[in-house]
């Protein structure tokens with residue numbers, strides 16, 4: 001008689017910035033740059049008011065002793081740190097250490113297995129040591145842990161994988177963590193495993209031969225993804241990375257099925273784009289608050305022995321493990337959903353404008369990069385006419401090469417329909433400032449540059465701006481650009497700016513509605529996973545590693561069958577042999593020339609092939625060949 005061997009194998013797998021003095025008396029001439037192409041840094045002092053920066057001074061300027069002597073010199077890195085600290089404080093415990101890994105969702109798994117009280121005659125008939133014609137595999141228990149899962153409730157350990165991925169993550173240098181995490185996140189989601197089915201026999205007074213009564217395991221919890229209108233960043237994912245749905249309860253005696261595992265809902269901000277980690281293809285794009293989709297369906301519960309009862313096998317001693325819930329790492333990227341985006345050089349007055357036109361209270365201060373993260377505000381005109389406006393961090397010349405901060409956030413304008421370009425009218429060269437920012441937008445994305453926009457010439461309350469306005473206006477108008485003047489601080493002229501933006505928005509909305517797309521299916525990822533889960537057991541591929549005499553049988557249906565086989569029960573092995581025979585694995589292997597002693601790998605299972613010497617005459621009543629096994633679903 002042939003020996004069968006089955007063994008389990010573990011599855012592997014500062015920039016410095018110069019601030020000009022604020023008091024007129026402290027004005028210092030800006031040193032000429034030796035580079036003729038270098039345009040003068042528009043850093044100047046206007047009373048106690050703003051200084052607009054359109055570019056960072058070249059590095060060598062910082063080593064000039066004359067500049068180092070400035071008593072009022074402030075380094076950007078310092079101001080950035082200060083502002084960052086402030087932001088971290090605002091968002092509460094975000095600066096605290098990384099959260100401990102969540103507790104594993106495993107179930108203690110203390111369930112009773114009822115066995116016994118079955119007809120001894122049946123036992124003799126059904127459970128004699130039978131043989132099947134052809135080949136057989138022998139189980140070798142390689143590690144206790146692998147088996148423990150099926151009996152005691154699995155505690156699934158993902159640490160290996162997670163660790164690897166986290167280690168691989170390359171930290172972007174130069175961008176503070178709070179900014180990196182504002183609109184990007186990497187999360188791990190896992191649907192719950194199904195609960196195990198059990199073998200139990202009904203033992204009741206006056207009910208002789210009660211028969212099998214082992215209940216099925218409960219289905220694992222699902223992972224849902226939902227758009228939460230109150231969120232406007234992905235910062236919460238900085239502290240919680242792992243989302244695991246609950247495991248289904250195991251079945252119990254008296255035909256009691258296990259309860260379904262707890263679902264988990266991952267809440268994201270409107271405008272979040274979801275990709276599988278490391279891949280380009282977009283899985284989901286979530287735009288509207290309240291949208292909800294099923295991301296990963298929970299694993300099926302394993303069947304208990306009551307489900308295996310049939311005419312030919314009245315007392316089955318077999319139960320399945322619950323199916324493992326699917327898992328994946330996801331890259332989340334947020335592109336804010338705002339109707340209007342305010343862009344411009346640092347310190348131009350963008351946040352001031354937002355604070356005047358909406359109830360938003362962004363931080364406003366007379367230094368560049370006050371705004372480190374985009375701010376959103378809602379502008380209401382009437383009861384039903386509102387628009388969402390985003391104030392973005394300032395843009396510098398060279399932003400596309402990584403200068404300043406604004407470029408990091410330009411992608412948030414991708415979803416805006418209209419842009420308001422704020423120019424600091426009191427700057428030395430407002431037109432140059434305008435052109436520099438415009439160029440950056442074009443370099444970032446031609447699509448953004450094509451969006452309708454208006455120019456708002458700000459700080460008209462200052463004499464310098466007032467003086468420069470006529471020439472600026474003339475120059476831009478001659479280029480066909482719509483330009484407005486305003487004083488954001490005083491709230492003068494802002495209404496014209498914002499109403500024009502609203503008119504443009506309405507126009508673009510009308511055009512967009514003409515091309516309305518079909519409603520999006522948010523469950524398609526789950527459908528894809530479900531399709532994989534229900535793949536036919538007959539679909540598999542066999543590959544051969546001639547060097548090591550190893551055969552790999554790959555097929556998701558077959559692999560799931562192997563994972564759900566609970567070797568603890570005596571009929572499991574017979575069913576296993578039967579299924580491999582029935583789905584054609586044995587036949588295919590023989591056809592491909594498998595030899596005695598070769599290793600066959602199916603999923604996590606390692607088996608040794610033995611040519612059986614037994615023939616058809618060895619088959620006995622109740623053997624795997626004659627027993628009708630419940631179909632594997």
Ligand SMILES: Nc1nc2c(ncn2[C@@H]2O[C@H](COP(=O)(O)OP(=O)(O)OP(=O)(O)O)[C@@H](O)[C@H]2O)c(=O)[nH]1
Nearest residue numbers: 346347348349350351352365369370371394488489
């Ligand atoms: N006089 C005058 N000052 C203004 C006006 N608008 C803004 N400011 C000042 O300009 C400075 C910068 O304003 P912010 O609104 O923080 O500028 P910002 O464009 O948001 O700057 P970043 O966030 O650093 O890019 C502040 O000191 C404001 O008080 C204005 O219309 N007139």
Ligand SMILES: [Mg+2]
Nearest residue numbers: 350351370371
């Ligand atoms: Mg700002």
